[in-house]
Amino acid sequence: MEMIYTIDDLKRYVKGKQDANQTIGFVPTMGYLHEGHTTLIDYAREENDVVVVSVFVNPLQFNDPHDLEAYPRSEAHDTNICAAQDVDVLFMPHAREMYPLEIGVTMTLTKRMGVLCDRTRPGHFGGVLTVLTKLFHLVEPTRVYFGLKDAQQVAVVDLLIQDFNFNIILRQIPTVREPDGLAKSSRNVHLSADERLEAPLIYQALSEARTMITNGERNQQIILSHVQAVINQSRHAEIDYIELLSYPQLEALTSLKGQVILACAVKFEKARLIDNVIIDMKLDA
Amino acid sequence: MEMIYTIDDLKRYVKGKQDANQTIGFVPTMGYLHEGHTTLIDYAREENDVVVVSVFVNPLQFNDPHDLEAYPRSEAHDTNICAAQDVDVLFMPHAREMYPLEIGVTMTLTKRMGVLCDRTRPGHFGGVLTVLTKLFHLVEPTRVYFGLKDAQQVAVVDLLIQDFNFNIILRQIPTVREPDGLAKSSRNVHLSADERLEAPLIYQALSEARTMITNGERNQQIILSHVQAVINQSRHAEIDYIELLSYPQLEALTSLKGQVILACAVKFEKARLIDNVIIDMKLDA
Missing domain, CATH: 3.30.1300.10 (Pantoate-beta-alanine ligase, C-terminal domain)
Structure with missing residues (x-):
């Protein structure tokens, strides 16, 4: 498994795979991976030549700086899981790499909003769309994998891909549950x-x-x-x-x-x- | 020259060129082409394997519906000019093709704004960025060409490409002038x-x-x-x-x-x- 920390290294990797006409499955995450994520990785592994997982705790989607700081992180844990899942690339950029300057273009949702989690997390999904747009342009995936547990996120990514004509297949993966039915989280x-x-x-x-x-x-x-x-x-x-x-x-x-x-x-x-x-x-x- | 009107046909064309590892030069326009545009096309022709020109009067960047309606259009004129310039593809989508539904993700600029033409055209550049994001995803160009006469547009496209990590080279082409110095328009x-x-x-x-x-x-x-x-x-x-x-x-x-x-x-x-x-x-x- 290749560990990639910079945009330049990632672009070089992606270019190589494109030149070889290989398909790329992409699983964007905020890390602290669990069985929900490994299921997404399994699907990606099955359906593509190479699998890229990103771990990036996106500051833009947190309303509260304390939440951002408290969000669980463990590079060792995520690295072990990805290696065991036969992931090809684990992309773990620093916030400075993703946002070298304050962002100058803001995305705002006018649909699929004002309901569910958007009621209590205003601005959250705009931040999600911004980082996904960046990651999609960097990874240029054939297919991207999201779990249906956060169905509003899936609906919003579906809108992003449609509205902006991203050349990416969205794969919506069923929620993974504990034996007693509780959704993994x-x-x-x-x-x-x-x-x-x-x-x-x-x-x-x-x-x-x-x-x-x-x-x-x-x-x-x-x-x-x-x-x-x-x-x-x-x-x-x-x-x-x-x-x-x-x-x-x-x-x-x-x-x-x-x-x-x-x-x-x-x-x-x-x-x-x-x-x-x-x-x-x-x-x- | 191929005339393309639908997104599906354009995607097929682009896929073919990518599979053949050909570079794509892209000149997005609102049509009614003049020497300013043909200069952009000349640069694109010189620097890429294939040249795609789009003609699309983007409703999203007009503040005033009367302006939108009054904007000059001539498919015959644009077709003749592109054919004479050895363009490979002229993409002329209908508004319904580009915006089948009202757009659900809005782009707003927070930088490079509040000055120059943005003072009198609020929202204009957000609409420009939206249509360019769509067109960039459809054409997947190696290089994109803009004239420096509208320098704010160039600055804003530069910001879009940087902020969202588009894998596209922005070529800023000097203003073309009449013999007496007046910028062509x-x-x-x-x-x-x-x-x-x-x-x-x-x-x-x-x-x-x-x-x-x-x-x-x-x-x-x-x-x-x-x-x-x-x-x-x-x-x-x-x-x-x-x-x-x-x-x-x-x-x-x-x-x-x-x-x-x-x-x-x-x-x-x-x-x-x-x-x-x-x-x-x-x-x-």
Whole structure:
């Protein structure tokens, strides 16, 4: 595995692969890799000649400098995981390399916004789009891999690729779960023992609601109330939002049709967890 | 010459050239081509295996829908000129092809703004960056060609390429002039006979100011006043702005050093003309 820290070295690598007509699978991450990420890497490994993983904690997508500082980092951990996953390049640029000067072009979303996590993290997704645009131009990937656990991120990257005609295939990878259904996340380690026991209620609630829909329930209020009731069985969970929207447009629905997403965010003492299910009303319901 | 109207056809063409390891020179235009454009095409022809010219009147960069409608268009004229210039591809997409849906990601400039033409055309350059980002992704050019007459546009494209790490070489081509010094422009046809006689005063003023600087003048007020005085010899010209800034940063200067731009915009009855000179204080002054 090649460790690359500079843009110049990365460009040289990419040029070499392009000249050899090799396809590049790209997994952009903020590091502290877990099984969610290794699943993305597995897909990338399967579908491309070479796999590039980036680890970059992007300052532009943090609203709070304390969050940015507190974000977990471990180069040794990430390097070991990538090496074990047969990754070809691990790109770990310093912030100075990615932002040598304050950025002069700002990206703002006017769609797929004002809902879900954007309510509490204004500006976050604009920062995500900026760093992804930079990384896409540096890696020039054939395919890029994102996990559906952060479905709004996937929807927003889908919009970026469409609106700006990026010549990149977006691969949306299903959420990886613990045996009890809890979505894998770096944040799960911050759950107390009691919270960890209760956290699977999130996916249980979403799964039960999905069954209600596939069994014919179409009243959105009844569906949302059920999710709320199940999650509220937890003594520690505090619901941030539960929403039912079109996917990937993320717009309110007058009736359930097309693809819909049922998504929620739940706060525990030291961790805010998100999860969702996506239902194709034609195929599944 | 190939005429291409759709994104799919363009992508197929570009893929073919990439597979053959050919370099692509790209000249993005809004059509109604004149000698300013053909000079850009000449440079592109000289430096690349294939030359792609786009003609697209970008609705996103017009503040006023009447301006957009009134913008001169002639497919036959542009086709003839490109064919005569040995262009390989003329890409003329319909607005529906470039913007099938309202765009959901907006680009805003926070640098190189608030000066020169941005004062009177708010949002214009954001629209320029959006369409160029799309076109750059579609054409995937090795080199892209812009004329220095619109130096702010060049500065802003330079910022776009840097900030977002586009893998594209920006070629800044000197302004093409009439024998009497007037910068070539599609707008010159809107000058009355009297105005046309006076319009060369603009470049005369800028040239004299450049000579003042190379001869040692460093007082910005004296330099700007001289430009003003020369242009005001015209009975019909109304000065919009005259500015002396760093280039390409477009920031006010406490003293003249590095590269500086002396730029102005002048209104006649039916045409607003812009022009500039760029001076390297180390080499030229």
